[in-house]
Amino acid sequence: MPTFILSKVLTFILLVVAFFTNAQITISGKVNFKNKGVKDVSVTLKNTYDGATTDENGNYTFQTSEKGNQILVFSNPKFVEIEKTILLENENLTVNADLKEQISEIDAVVISAGSIEASDKKRATALLTPRDIYTTAGADGQISSALTFLPGVQKVGENEGLFVRGGTGAETKIFMDGSLINNYFTNSVPGIAGRDRFNTSLFKGNIFSSGGYSAVYGQALSGALILESVDLPDTSSFDFGISPIFLSGSFQKLSEDKTYSFGTSLSYFNLALMQKLMNYNTDFSKPAQGFGGDANFRIRTKSGGMFKYYGSFDTNSLAVKSESLESEYDENKVDLKSSNTYHNLSFRQKFGKYLLNAGSSYSYNATDLKFSTLRNNLETPEFNFDNIGNYFNFKTVLERKINKISAVRGGFEFNNAKENNNFGKNYKDLISSAFVETDLGFSNNFSTKIGFRGEHSSYLNKTNFAPRLALAYRLSKEWTSSLAYGIFYQNPESKYLNDNTPLNFQRAEHYIFQLIRSSEGRSLRFEAFYKDYKKLIKTFGETNYQTAANNDGKGYAKGLEVFWRDKKSLKNIDYWISYSYLDSKRDFMNYPISLAPSFAAEHTLSAIAKKFVVKWKTGFNLSYTYASGRPYYDIVSENQQNIIRHEGKLKDYKGLNFSVNYLPNLGKKDSEAFTVLVLSISNILGSKNVYGYNFSNDGLRSSAVVPPVNTFVFIGAFISFGIDKTNDAINNNL
Incomplete structure (x- = not known):
């Protein structure tokens, strides 16, 4: 190629490159x-x-x-x-x-001061799911028993109820699908606590609040347990349970198009055999026994809503003898017969931007207690106590989303109670409530909850107004802080309303600070609280028949709680440790002065460990609880004044529990059957715990209130036909 042509080509290329470079x-x-x-x-x-x-x-x-x-x-x-x-x-x-922050329901900080949530929505921080409850040694599959292994809940064995942060068992209320459960526990006799009436598998999640709970709920000075029942089952199934103390069977039918289901169950229990095999502390002249059943149906609407019904009934009976502390008698005897029915109807549906939750519940409870004395084997009736209660609750809540992490909700609630007994009591009360609450998410790192609740009691003829406030702020990727404040009101317990004395609402003011560190498989939680009680009930009368005199009682509770759960550090081991420090005093009931409540331990420590061995298809579970000795008092009325005749501290409570769960292969390899064999031993070391003392009329003799049995052994088998849950159980460490 000639030189001048090459020169022109190179010049052209350079010009083109320069042109594009300059462009x-x-x-x-x-x-x-x-x-x-x-x-x-x-x-x-x-x-x-x-x-x-x-x-x-x-x-x-x-x-x-x-x-x-x-x-x-x-x-x-x-x-x-x-x-x-x-x-x-x-x-x-x-x-x-x-930039502006992208608001996300997943990334947004959650307000959790005073509460622990276990549900499908909060899997990352879920605590005490149904599986957790069933595999917690010493819980006996009961929700209320499992909660005693969490911080803030006292280990009280002589009375049913959730004793939370210095509050009585009656100060924590339990709700199912938003509606109040008026009789969650079975009827009981003095010194022996009632059990949960409801099967744990009925619920898919729960929120346990030991303070500062939502304005949607009321009439609880200390806390709230909010249970959410399952929707449609995964498939149709038949279930059987068998053990030396009970027999149960149930079925669930799911429609082919999976739009509705229905089912029922029956169960019977009798402790007669166990009383013969084990060394009981309590003399059951008639072994505890009972029969019950339930039914349910669930319908999913075409637009995604849910309509649910659950109904149950049960009957229970027992008789207990105990050595009399009075010289003129040899023994005391109490007979219990009771029957209960419960119905719950709920409806959840979206209407455009609005979500409607409506529900109602009805409870009927009949209790027949007969007290008698024995001398030379001759029984003399002393008195009967027959009580019939009818309770109705209705609540509706309408919620509207403002954005992805903000919402406003409001509604109203009616709680009607009627009680009659053979002593001429005719108690009626209608509590009408209205509430409004808003969740405000200012960013993924900062949110608030502001609520107000007002209530009117027809019995008290009084109205209250209660504000609630909570804040949450994410300090870093793993650390979150929360604050909660609220005023909470509760009617006096109806069992103390035996005359026409003018009374008012009892009142508690909560202050809560929480700090949480969450990472994959681990959670650390610190919480400090202070509760100020006012207008608590003061009573007069005999120990077993107290009558409200006025609202002059007061008190406080303050403390610190620590909770640590770790599913990651140790292979196939899930463990948690909780510690509670409680400083509480009350001047209430028949207390002559401000005293530490007899149901409050200063220090409580619990440790739970669970390990599943995949090769053996076996889960091993341990739990241990230590609680410092609670105070006890012998308070009597003399010359129209209450005086402390005896007082002291109980021995420290200790309990080590063990359970093992085995999944055998039954039938064909691919059969749709799931079996669990369970062995559970409560208080395996046989610690002789004491819950309190009873005193004679003259105060010269006493007897300890102890558990019915020091060590209890349970063996049972649970079989489900219709769905093989073996792999699911293994993957979730049972």
Whole structure:
């Protein structure tokens, strides 16, 4: 090729390169969030491949040959995407951007001061799911028993109820699908606590609040247990349970199109055999026995709503003899017969931007207690106590989402109670309530909950107004803090309302601070609280028949709680440790002065460990509880004044429990059957715990209140036909 031609070609190429090089425009700038540079933000020209990613300081730069009107896009999953229109000519451009946080239900901080939630929505921090409850040694499959292994709940064995942060068992209320359960526990005799009436498998999740709970719930000075029942089952199934103390069977039928289901169950229990095999402390002249059943149906609406019904009944009876503390008698005897029915109807449905939750419940409870004395084997009736209670609850809540993490809800509730007994009592009360509450999410790191609740009692002829406030702020990726404040009111217990004395609502004011550190498989929780009690009930009368005299009682409770759960550090081992410190005093009931309540231990420590051996298809579970000795008092009325005749401290409570769960292979390898064999030993070391003391009328003799049996052994088998849950149980460590 001639030299002049080659020279012209090279010159042309250089001119073309220079032209295109000169045509490149540089776009640069800085991306900020709250005046601070943000890294890893993608900055691109829309519909092109030109762009860059911001550096550690939020700066970016890139070149483009595009011209004219263009759109510059700033994107990052944590922030709202920004689009800016720019004009590209021949000059370099500087384009800065200020980001807004992307609001996300998943990333948003959750207000949790005073509460622990276990549900499908909170799997990452779930505590005490139904599986947790069944595999907690010493809980006997009962929700209330399992909760005693959490911080804030006292280990009280002589009375049923959840004794939370210095409160009585009656100060914590239990709800099912939003409606109040008026008779959650079975009827009991003095010194022997009632058990849970409801099967744990009925519920898919729960929120346990030891203080500062939502304005949607009321009439509880200390806490609330909010239970959510299952929706439609996974498949149709038949279930059987058998052990030396009970026999049960149930079935669930799921429609082929999975839009509705129905089912029923029956159960019978009798402790006669166990009393013959084991060394009982309590003399059951008639072994505890009972019969019960339930029925349910669930319907999913075409628009995704849910209509649910649950109904149950049970009958229970027992008779207990004990050595009399009075010289003129040899023994005392108490006979119990009771029957109970419960019905719960709920409806949940979305209407556009609104969510409606409505529900009602009805309870009927009949108790027949007969007290008698024995001398030379001759029984003399002393008195009968027959009580019939009818309770109806209705609640409706309407909620509207404001954005992804903000909402406002409001509604009303009616709680009607009627009680009659053979002593002429005719108690009636209608508590009418209205409430409003808003969740305000200002960012993924900061949210508030503000609520107000008002109530009117027809019996007291009084009205109250209770504000509630909670805040949550994420300090870092793993650390979150929460604050909660609220005023809570509760009617006096109806069993003390035996005359027409003018009374008012009891009142508690809660202050709670919480600090949580959460990471994959681990959770650490600190909580400090203070409760101020006012207008508590003061009573007069005999120990077993107290009558409300006035609302002059008061008290306080303060403490510190620590909870640690770890599923990650040790292979196939899930464990948690909880510690509670409680300082509480009350001047209430028949207390002559301010005293530490007899149901409050200063120190409580619990440790739970669970290990599943996949090769053996076996789960091993241990639990241990220590509680410092509770105070006890012998208070009597003399000359129209209450005096302390005896007082002291009980021995420290100790209990080590063990259980093992084995999944055998029964039938064909791929058969749709699931079996669990269970061996459980409560208080395996046989610690002789004492719950209190009874005293004679003259105060010269006493007897200890002890558990019916020191060590209890349970063996049972549970078989389910219709779905093989073996792999699910193994994957979730049973």
